[in-house]
Amino acid sequence: MSDHDAAQQLAAWDRDHFWHSFTQMQEYEPLVIAAAEGCELIGADGRRYLDGASSMWCNVHGHAHPAINQAVVEQLQRAAHITSLGMGCDTTVRLAKRLVDLTPAGLDRVLFSSDGSSAIEVALKAAFQYWQQCPQPRPGKSRFLAFGAAYHGDTIGAASVGGIDKFHALFKPLLFDAVYAPGPDRCKLPEGVAPEAACDHYLAETEKLIAQHAHELAAVVIEPLVQCAAGMVMHPPGFLGGLRELCTKHDVLLILDEVAVGFGKTGRMFACEHDQVTPDFLCLGKGLTGGYLPMAATLTTNAVYDAFLGDAASGRALYHGHTFCGNPASAAAALACLDLFESERTLQMLTAKVERLGERFCRLAEHPNVTNARQTGIIAAADYTADAQVGRQVAAYALEHGLWIRPQPGMVYVMPPLAISLAEIDRMMDVIEEGIAEATGIPFATGAAVP
Ligand SMILES: Cc1ncc(COP(=O)(O)O)c(C=O)c1O
Structure with a gap:
């Protein structure tokens, strides 16, 4: 078969059999x-x-970078997969340490998963569970506040804190109910708000909601600096720092979803560095492996982690994790990706x-x-x-x-x-x-x- 014919054959199989994600297949051109x-x-x-x-x-x-390819091949020659349930793999342990060293001080614990949506699910469930069993439990704190047309993934929990009707509205009966603050869009300001007043305006609107719901809010969840799927909605400078202060003031946890903006996309390694913010949860994905293999991570503090400790019978463990979480080949790609940030x-x-x-x-x-x-x-x-x-x-x-x-x-x-x-x-x-x-x-x- 000629190259041209082989390409035509693949296009036909693609059209006939491959159901593509987030794609209207009736209009799809292979x-x-x-x-x-x-x-x-x-x-x-x-x-x-x-x-x-x-x-x-x-x-x-970039694609097919020899350093990342080589790291993955070397790992595959040792072991393709080792479970993270009750044991660990040296490569993934090294990555956990590296991420803790790289992220803002205070984020000392890493839970690995396989994609961004899962990293968010972990943060939502851990925040919920934290308030059930922290030193002074407040089980009523079980809801979440999200922003405008947020996108945190398409699994049921992540979609519950999403605000893009096109993706999520149909599933409303399956989703839990979140509180929504206006997306802090620095370009499309409400009438009468001057650009220099944008940050204060959005913080004031957000504080009203946080104050009103603090007794029932487990956490605030936000894509820091840029809400990508919302249409690259960019926030006024200083909003993130102000939000951190509001969460601390009202005793609400802060989940930063850096799945899209992490690993240099905003010009710094992590978006939270722009305002020197340490969240209670930092969710990473996509660029973690340089974009080579599926892997995500949820980092949190010892204050959160400690609330999950107890003996086996206590039921305090976080019962969440998927078969391939912490996959060593992905971890090897992630370590090579971080090395390249330095060497290149x-x-x-x-x-x-x-x-x-x-x-x-x-x-x-x-x-x-x-x-x-x-x-x-x-x-x-x-x-x-x-x-x-x-x-x-x-x-x-x-x-x-x-x-x-x-x-x-x-x-x-x-x-x-x-x-x-x-x-x-x-x-x-x-x-x-x-x-x-x-x-x-x-x-x-x-x-x-x-x-
Ligand atoms: C900010 C943000 N969070 C979470 C996700 C979900 O990540 P994944 O598609 O890897 O599940 C995405 C995906 O685009 C995203 O942009």
Whole structure:
């Protein structure tokens, strides 16, 4: 069979048998990727696409990095999987220690899971259980406060603190009831609120709700700095620090969901570093393994952990964990990923890339159909003022021209791997500009791209 025929065969099997996640299959056009290298995905037909969304926000150092591949292979030669239930594996133990050393002081305990949703489930269940059996139990503290169009995953617990109707509304009868504060969107401010007053405004709104519900709130859960699935909603600077103070003041635990924003995406290793915040729970996923293998982690404090101690008959243990949690091959990828942050000086190298991306999004905002250009680290987004189809048309144009971005009805966003080069940022943004010009019929006034 020729390469062309083999690619056609795969596309047909993909259409006929593969039910893709979060995808309306009636409209699905097969896109089968056979390999990936650096910041590019390589189709079964040999076509190359710049990975503008870091394979759903998880790739960090580029695809097929030899150091990560080698670490995984070496681990597989020793052991592919060792359970975390009642025992541990040396590689995963090393990762636990490394994560404790890397995250804010005070997060001393790590529970591993296999994906971001599970990391959130762990935090929700542990927060709930904490209040049942902490030194002064307050079993009434059993609810959670979340923000606006939050997305914390699609399992039933994680969806219960989610706010995206398109994903969650149908399942309402299956979900528990959370309290919602307004999403602290620094771009779309309520009428009468000036940008410089945004942080205080959202904190005041949040405090009203926390104060009202403190007696029944186990925890507040938030995606710090950027709510990605909500449409790259970015928060006013200082909101996270203020929220930490509110949680402490009202005796409510704070769960930070850094599944999407952790591991450098905001320009710092963890988003909570921007406001020097230590949460009660820190949930990590996606980039933890460099985006190579499934693994997530929930870190917490000794104060929380100690409430779960007792003899075997006490029933105080956390009865949560899945077969593959703490998988050694994933842990090996995670350790190699963390080594690369040091050896390749990933965060130091990021500064110039963040700056270039910012320049390019400023330029994007000069287009008459583009507004609300915003950026946090390597995450950048803008909204379209033209009709909702523009987002899809731009994504389709991008695909035709060698760039993979997720089609979004009213907006464009990018979150490439941290390994992206300046030249690749320019290529990515050139294609997006061309796509916008074609979809709207209005070219960019300034002609050539920023050097
Ligand atoms: C902030 C956030 N939390 C949790 C999740 C769920 O992670 P997973 O898809 O690995 O279950 C996601 C996924 O996109 C996310 O963006």
